[in-house]
Amino acid sequence: MINEIQKDAETRMGKSLDSLRQEFSKIRTGRAHTSLLDHIRVPYYGDDVPLSQVASVTIAEARMLAVTPWEKPMVPVVEKAIASSDLGVNPSTSGSVIRIVLPPLTEERRRDLVKVVRSEAEAARVAIRNIRRDANSDFKSLLKEKDITEDDERRAEESMQKLTDKYIAEADKMLAEKETELMAI
Numbered sequence: 001m002i003n004e005i006q007k008d009a010e011t012r013m014g015k016s017l018d019s020l021r022q023e024f025s026k027i028r029t030g031r032a033h034t035s036l037l038d039h040i041r042v043p044y045y046g047d048d049v050p051l052s053q054v055a056s057v058t059i060a061e062a063r064m065l066a067v068t069p070w071e072k073p074m075v076p077v078v079e080k081a082i083a084s085s086d087l088g089v090n091p092s093t094s095g096s097v098i099r100i101v102l103p104p105l106t107e108e109r110r111r112d113l114v115k116v117v118r119s120e121a122e123a124a125r126v127a128i129r130n131i132r133r134d135a136n137s138d139f140k141s142l143l144k145e146k147d148i149t150e151d152d153e154r155r156a157e158e159s160m161q162k163l164t165d166k167y168i169a170e171a172d173k174m175l176a177e178k179e180t181e182l183m184a185i
Contacts, residue, residue: 020124067098121175
């Protein structure tokens with residue numbers, strides 16, 4: 001029973017880190033990356049679909065993305081969706097290719113992004129601690145039902161704390177890497 005609770009907690013903590021990694025990939029560092037457009041949805045025959053289902057996204061240069069819709073009538077629709085997104089970029093169209101030039105980040109913008117990254121990391125740390133709290137309450141309920149001894153509960157809580165420390169350290173490491181990446185010019 002204890003092992004099942006620990007395995008479940010470890011899986012959930014891993015998912016928290018995956019979520020943090022995904023959030024970090026959305027925050028741009030001045031370099032072009034195709035994942036910047038992953039969250040953009042485009043109206044396509046009455047449905048909103050991800051951009052990747054109606055166009056190919058490639059890196060044209062270090063600070064430029066090229067989006068090529070698979071159907072010619074989709075070019076203005078895709079361009080409008082990109083322009084109205086929260087990226088703050090102005091796409092330009094030449095024929096059937098939409099080019100997105102990413103402006104260099106200013107010092108002020110970099111500092112704002114670092115604040116965003118720190119808050120995302122803190123949210124991940126809180127999620128990991130909540131998972132620990134849930135697991136510890138499960139251990140307490142097992143103890144209350146006399147399914148485990150007090151020693152088993154104490155050992156389980158100690159191992160859960162070690163697991164929590166490991167995942168929080170990993171989140172901190174990811175945060176430090178992202179901050180360094182953001183502040184590099």
